[in-house]
Amino acid sequence: MRQHGMKITLGDDWTATVTGEPLRVTPGFDFSSPGVRLAPYANREERERFLLDTFGSQEWLWDTPDTLGFDRVSRELVGAEFRLPHESASAEDCARLSSVPPVLPGGLRADEERDCRLEVTSVLCRAPGDAELTCLRDLDVLDEPLQARIGIAPDVALLVQHGTVVGWSLTDPARHLTSACAAPDPDPPSPATRRLLSACLDLITDPLLDEVQDREPAALARLREIHQALRVQREDRHRADALLSLISNLVEDYGDR
Template sequence: MKVQLTESVAAFTTDSPLRHSPCYALRDQSLAVGGYVNQEERDAQLAHTFGSQQWLWSEEDDFRFRNSDHQLESLYLLIPEEPCPAPDACARWVRTTMVVGGLRAERRDNFALETTTGRWFDQEARHMICLRDQAPPPEEGGTRVRIAPDTDLLLAGGKMVGWMLTNPARYLTQGWDRPADTPPVPGTSLLLAAYLAMTSWPALEKILDGDEATCRDLRALEQRILRQPADLSRTAVLGRAVGMLIEDHC
């Protein structure tokens, strides 16, 4: 299957999806899928790969392909804070046809890849979907490519318009740490859903403005996280993220 990453850059699906588990970092609202465990290793990939990458002050997603065989090596995706403008249409992406595979670049080219602009998540945070502006409804040729564990690229008419992470609570991490191997308890997903709701615009604007009622809600969420009896590695990630918001703005 041909996948248009941009108007001029294409790749083809292969039988080899990325084997690395995604890392969902609340610290910088990103999703990383690759073999690196720190910024130095991520930077070292540039020497033997090509594709898209963030430059100084740029807001672009990273797709890195190996020079040797043009196979996809890693992904680094930024998560927007704006909500999806059409929640019902976003939710329908969960039900689109899925194929499993990797990507092989059509030719060796560097390019810029625009980030997604809106996010959607269900009430239990079982799925998080990030889409670009003007993404058509999934019924218009919508397909999901399972590019890595629980990580799908979303295609409309063969063009990439966004991506989806299933069970995002499972992949919570402080930054470069690897996510826990054990599945999350149900309560962690509910806590993540509450955190995402409070950190999506326009709710986030109230936090940044130090709104008293919103700060009370944020402190109440922090107490809910502290009372979670299990899943300590993931609740620590959530607790730190909420604590930093309280410290900086409340």
């Protein structure tokens, strides 16, 4: 399907047109948040300037939607942030994504300069081995075929159904693991990191997250086991530390009592 020139609704009846140029920004999978960042900035100060210099969907006071930042002159998409939902879909529901359309690269140009609100997704679908993470508005999305997947950056795509953005996906999340605004390690992730990423995703999503928060002994034992494995891993330390940042917080909040 040809996507260049296609109009899509992002939120609040706010539309954009698909262009031929995706972002060249390397995605960062910030596990401390957790979420995915397409960031033309390298620290908090640069991020604040980015938010001031762009328009689109941005956080405001206690409201934290997903972020889409568009340049005020060209109206082109120049950055984005997506939050990972805490609810995992069942394996049966995730299998329903097996026939999604191929990713076709493309950028976005806002049809007008005004702010909108892109709701965060509510459910996470995990491919086998967590080779891809797909985040959906809700499970009702799976009841009908997706219309398109727009690759707005390397390994990051927006999911479109009936002309509306209904989710996003990240391919090879282990490769993109990082903390805050730091760039991901350019070397490939180790097999141990891939296994530990899957274990950590179990811990930060329901139903295991609920069991950790309820301090069920088996869940806490699993939490401490993964925490220790991350602490002693010698290879791929940048990614291990990225995972450790959030897991350590869970241990501090629930595992030490």
